[in-house]
């Protein structure tokens with residue numbers, strides 16, 4: 001047999017398409033394409049009734065299907081805006097606006113992001129603190145954990161206005177009330193994750209500490225906290241996304257003038273669906289970026305600890 | 310030196326009288342230890358040998374205050390095991406290595422030294438010396454999972470030795486090692502023991518190892534765990550591996566084997 005006999009099927013396997021699909025890029029592109037296609041179909045269907053009325057009112061009866069569909073993608077206040085409308089709006093309100101402008105989505109994202117991050121840091125610290133208390137005291141485990149869990153059964157939409165109103169009454173406004181709602185949502189996954197993580201050392205590892213007659217604090221520092229690191233990062237990924245939701249929800253009841261939540265609110269006041277969807281997409285991108293940053297930190301820290309192989 | 314007066318006159322390190330320990334489990338009580346009497350004196354090298362599940366680990370854990378007895382009396386250095394543990398009276402080598410995966414080998418050996426609050430230079434010196442002793446020089450910066458099981462176990466021995474305890478409690482420390490490495494470490498351990506005043510309590514399944522190392526061999530019986538025979542060895546303190554061919558050695562080994570056989574047939578009946 002010749003080399004060619006081998007190389008020709010090999011060449012087929014290595015075609016650009018199959019190479020693309022064997023990685024992660026290819027499948028991701030396919031998924032995005034499907035989502036966009038479904039979105040376009042849904043937009044045409046959902047906007048059709050209003051478009052039919054509009055053509056009727058204008059007395060136009062001889063529209064082709066193609067013209068009709070194109071028109072559903074160009075409404076000013078569509079039920080569901082088409083992807084390119086949202087993309088154009090996002091472009092217009094990010095790249096084409098000064099960051100300081102009240103119409104810049106980057107400006108609004110920044111406002112939401114600052115309370116998200118403040119709330120996330122506070123929530124993570126609170127979660128770690130509570131977990132340490134719970135792990136070290138049977139009494140606190142029994143008395144505190146039920147409250148921690150029931151805190152999350154109250155709908156955030158019910159409690160957010162109360163937090164804002166109460167804090168406004170004592171003159172706490174702006175960043176902090178929103179951040180505290182983020183804290184409220186983000187401390188929970190961290191508490192639960194860290195309780196599990198701080199309890200993850202094996203009995204033999206704890207026995208070892210006992211033979212050194214290590215103090216509780218030394219055991220915490222040298223055994224429990226390092227063991228808990230993988231759990232901490234897993235729960236921080238959930239917590240950072242929850243923080244963003246908290247910050248946006250916190251902007252709704254205040255009638256806040258700035259932030260992604262405020263954009264959602266004003267968008268719904270004036271029926272500006274394109275604005276609503278732009279804010280939603282930007283919020284989703286923001287959440288994905290935050291989770292990605294936590295993942296990168298996770299990889300760096302665990303590798304430096306020798307725990308990622 | 311206390312040893313020169315002979316072990317009988319030496320200070321008692323571990324004194325156990327009528328000790329028993331019953332584990333309450335879901336399928337009823339497990340009598341892990343029953344009515345154990347044992348006296349271990351300073352400078353002795355004592356081996357526990359017996360069939361699996363006869364309570365060797367449990368007895369060692371009671372001495373280390375990792376398990377509370379349900380009956381009888383025990384003192385370590387004249388005080389309760391708990392007081393002895395709080396005074397860091399012993400070093401313990403577990404049946405498995407129990408290294409912390411996020412610490413390098415050097416940092417694992419450093420762990421007890423950090424807890425004891427030793428200076429960085431003192432830590433460094435002890436790490437180097439004890440890793441050399443178990444032939445792990447050059448592996449300081451490796452993580453435990455980068456080492457074989459036997460190397461991990463040697464690292465855990467270095468970690469126990471670095472504490473420089475007067476009392477060393479070792480639970481099958483060489484069980485996972487091959488014959489040659491085992492011989493080497495047996496010699497090292499014996500040398501270390503002979504030149505210091507350490508008292509060693511050593512759990513093993515190997516008759517030659519027990520006879521080679523020990524001044525006293527305790528044969529345990531299972532169900533309930535209790536002492537069947539205590540064999541005082543009159544082999545000289547400074548021995549080499551050649552001693553394993555001598556008639557004295559074989560005589561002691563024979564007696565240990567008889568004890569173990571009795572334990573096993575007892576278990577089968």
Ligand SMILES: Nc1ncnc2c1ncn2[C@@H]1O[C@H](COP(=O)(O)OP(=O)(O)OP(=O)(O)O)[C@@H](O)[C@H]1O
Pocket residue numbers: 332333334339340341360361362363364365366367368534
């Ligand atoms: N924490 C525990 N709870 C219940 N039973 C236990 C516990 N620890 C040990 N046992 C039981 O006590 C008995 C003695 O166990 P131990 O570990 O001391 O045996 P061993 O002599 O060290 O055995 P091996 O040579 O296999 O290590 C066994 O029957 C075991 O099942």
Ligand SMILES: [Mg+2]
Pocket residue numbers: 365366367404480
């Ligand atoms: Mg055992």
